[in-house]
Amino acid sequence: MMNLVKTVTKSCEVSGEELHVMLNLRAQKRLDFVLIDIREMYEYSESSIRGTDILMPTSTIHQHMDELKKLANKLLIFYCHIGGRTTQMIFILRRMGFSNIAQLSGGIDAFHGEKLKNAPFPKNIRS
Template sequence: MIDQVRPSQLPDWLADAASGGAVPVVLDVREPWELQAAGVKPEGFELVAIPMAQIPARLGEMDSGRPVAVLCHHGARSQRVAMFLAQQGFSRVANIAGGIDLWSAERDPGVPRY
């Protein structure tokens, strides 16, 4: 089961995930043009951007022992990537439900909606 974490709940998830000593990762799987349209500021996490289609080829760049919360536009792509990561042995994975769109509404209204 993949944790579903709303952007407003992310600080609590990050704090819990970091209790094991590893800095959590927010994996943004949106396309480069989407990253230019709207982005998040790393606060309590490392931000890594890898487009969804590149995840399998770039899996070796990631540490399966670190907690990962996956972000996309609305939450569908990130859910698929989170499930893939869990199948690849990542021990702590969450989907950021509602994606960057809900991030703007709940957490940072300065993030543009597109």
Template sequence: MDFMTILLIIAYAVTTWYLVTRFMPVKGLRNLTAEQFRQRVNQKSGVVLIDVREPHEYKRGYIPTAVNIPLSQLGKRVKEISSKNEVLLYCRSGMRSKQAAKILSKHGFTNMAHLKGGIMTWQGAIKKK
């Protein structure tokens, strides 16, 4: 094999690994529609609602009762979240909440759901700071 062939194989392997790890389902994470998510949020008991967007995004509008723990800080702040509750996650479009679920899964969380499509799909009340 020549050098270019080896380089292409490596590039293909890295790209495949990236796509698989990025889009692979997270164990214990349920994808909820906006309506299903609203129903879970309204039940209030036994759930913790976490907005994983950055503080400047959160201030522009968030779901009432949500706690802001940005994805960039989640690994350091995971102890603030009770594993006894169902963890409801959301972000702007749904990608960061999936990444947050991966982090929480590595810390033993198994009862999680996220808002499919993020806050952009949310039809309920929004608070601003």
């Protein structure tokens, strides 16, 4: 389990299969991380990954940097539609000193675990 986390943080990427395993481990309280959707609210409504902790659209993310800094001690996994926005996000956060971060490679399109349609927004919505 720790090898998976080290691999993820070193590469800054997690595959859809790895995220599925990680979500199952988290459900068993054997792993702790924060899953953050950086798509816009309408995209989240169309499809989201079960287990998303925070919806923080890229259009508002600059307003929430202090909140992200408070979570820096946890593994933060970001996802978007296909990976373009998260690639930029990871680059920016790395330059700001974040090291415990990763992106879902290929975005939500590459995730074959449980997805929700028209899911209620997470309690931790940042808009």
